[in-house]
Amino acid sequence: MNLPQMFGENVFNDAVQKETLPKEVYKALRATIESGKQLDVSIAGSVAAAMKDWAVSKGATHYTHWFQPLTGLTAEKHDCFLEPDGDRVIMRLTGKSLIVGESDASSFPSGGSRATFMARGYTAWDPTSPAFVKEGTLYIPTVFVSYTGETLDKKAPLLRSMNAIDKQAKRILKLFGINCKKVATTVGPEQEYFLISEEMYERRKDLRLTGRTLIGAPVSRGQELEDQYYGVLKPRVAEFMADLDKELWSYGVPSKTKHNEVAPAQHEMAPVFSITNTAVDMNMLTMEMMRKVAKRHGLICLLHEKPFRGINGSGKHNNWSMSTDTGLNLLDPGPSPEKNTLFMLVLAAVIKAVDDYQGILRASVASAGNDHRLGANEAPPAIISVYLGDHLGALVDSIVNGEDYVPQGIGEGSIGVPESPIFPKDATDRNRTSPFAFTGNKFEFRMLGSQANVSDPNIVLNTIVADAFEQFADELEGCKDIEEAARAVIARELKDHYRIIFNLDGYGPEWEPEAMRRGLLNNKNTADAVPVCFEEKNVGVFVRQGVYTKAEAIARANIQLENYTKIINIEALTLLEMAKQDIIPAVSDYVAELCTNVAAKQAVNDSIPCNTERNIIMQLAEANDKLSVLIAKLEDILGSIVMEEVVPASQAMAHKVVPVMEEMRTVIDGMEKITSSEYWPYPTYFDLLYSVK
Ligand code: ADP
Ligand code: MG
Secondary structure, three states: OOHHHHOOOOEOOHHHHHHHOOHHHHHHHHHHHHHOOOOOHHHHHHHHHHHHHHHHHOOOOEEEEEEOEOOOOOEEEEEEOEEEEOOEEEEOOOHHHHHEEEEEOOOOOOOOOOOHHHOEEEEEEOOOOOOEEEOOEEEEEEEEEEOOOOEOEOHHHHHHHHHHHHHHHHHHHHHOOOOOOOEEEEEEEEEEEEEEEHHHHHOOHHHHHHOOOOOOOOOOOOOOOOOOOOOOOOHHHHHHHHHHHHHHHHOOOOEEEEEEOOOOOEEEEEEOOEEHHHHHHHHHHHHHHHHHHHHHOOEEEEOOOOOOOOOOOOEEEEEEEEEEOOOOEOOOOOOOHHHOHHHHHHHHHHHHHHHHOHHHHHHOOOOOOHHHOOOOOOOOOOOOOEEOHHHHHHHHHHHHOOOOOOOOOOOEEOOOOOOOOOEEOOOOOOOOOOOEEEOOOOEEEEEEEOOOOOHHHHHHHHHHHHHHHHHHHHHHOOOOOHHHHHHHHHHHHHHHOHHHEOOOOOOOOOHHHHHHHOOOOOOOOHHHHHHHHHOHHHHHHHHHOOOOOHHHHHHHHHHHHHHHHHHHHHHHHHHHHHHHHHHHHHHHHHHHHHHHHHHHHHHHOOOOOOHHHHHHHHHHHHHHHHHHHHHHHHHHHHHHOOOOOHHHHHHHHHHHHHHHHHHHHHHHHHHHHHOOOOOOOOOOHHHHHHOOO
């Protein structure tokens, strides 16, 4: 395989554009991509023709506008290039079809921002994300807006948030005499996932309908030996990963790292970072390809945040930074951060933003699936805090306490073997327990769920940091001594937002009460986390930065709650079906067989001991009755919920439905442990986690 040659072979990237477009058109397009210059629509026809020729040469017959509606997934509708020409056909893509598509969008969620009688939605080309050919279709990345201009997707607000931070960051840079054309945020999302056997998956109704196991007793060997993390890849997994890499590379996804994760059957892939909107598209494509390639190998890729209880769930680490078109990373502290006022000001802005808007940042990663990771019993707490590491932490401490900072040498490391080389040590140690950790020249936001659309948290991050930049720039522009004035702002802001900094163990039992003392938010589930998005202050920041209108911000929060409510409802209905149609009958049959056995033994001789059978019969019969009571209780609760009343419905799901589902699960998992495996109707955790070799 020739990787450099195949990399991006399915992408209409810079090199292809240069080769296929007339020079003037190429230049105009690049100006839009690189410095955000408004696209001159007169070039669209020429770009469309070149794109179509290139796509046809790659075997494409169709094109689609590719967008990310508020379902969080991607959407596509394929149109053929064909156009009748006498009794023949020609392949054609007009400038208009490239730029705009109309789609009857009434079936996509809009949170009330678009009345159904005005069901027109428009998809509009996003020239900053490259088009690509996949499975015979040219994919054109687009934004999705309504007839009246409201955004109906995740892409448009993401681009707006990138514009906001670009504008405000340039003002900050200018204070320090730095001019550049563009500041872009960059993202590298690390993706965790599970791989299980397709055959086992097919027999689990819960996995098929909800993506996670709603029941399942723990397997005797979980992750306690810690031998899976970075362990040798199983042959089938290795083949899957190799195939996935090839596929991703052809679409220009710079898949870089792959390894086993902590839990059995859990793995991770990390790409090299890129500009945020491209990173989002590529992550969506990555998740799609993971599922498809897995199928080719007789496997199922589970992207749910918590497919299995009792072992780790899956997340996504959103590595985030900002860079100028000239290559300056705004979060690079350089060798002496204490002297780097620009860096410290940027750092202070991020810290301020994360503290002021911890509520919406938390809400941006809230989902039914992620509730099992954040704030649940075995996972990190749902509290946002910032980790800076020893060096930066000490520097910030000294500023806050008004003390002199004595730089600690970063030094060199040695493994203590004379032959081994000396290596330069990293400036920050790893802290795996912080939700928002500074890692050298970027922040790593670790609260994202594995199936999340990474747009959501990045829209929030970009917006809130842009807002902090704006406040700083308003205050500092026109100051005579920028260094001194900026240092005063840095000291003030770090003092004001010191409570959000936490450099110790975020999983330790002391953190939660300590965070409460500091007044930090701790919203443990989606129903409790999302309503902060309705608060005036939180709507205000989006409106100020031109990312959402008030109506859009509120519509989005409603959709998120609605989606949560629907998911819990589906899970509850699925669990009810499984209990009523499979579990109770199976257990009852097994009890009947045991009863028959007892009767047979007794008939032979009533002194034959039957205590074992009698014991199991009693336990299972009691459990079945208990389960029936819980089923009735759950059905009652579900019957009382009015799905259209978004806030009360989500509250009822979180605080009434989920607890009863938990109770049911406890009873069922107890039954599984004492029911003959011949009778148990579903593959067990052992089958699910250990079938792939
Ligand atoms: P770590 O060792 O801290 O996990 P890595 O260098 O392995 O850091 O990077 C982890 C992820 O962070 C990768 O996806 C990488 O591309 C991404 N990353 C690195 N630098 C940046 C940056 N400036 N902006 C965004 N993401 C970045
Ligand atoms: Mg990492």
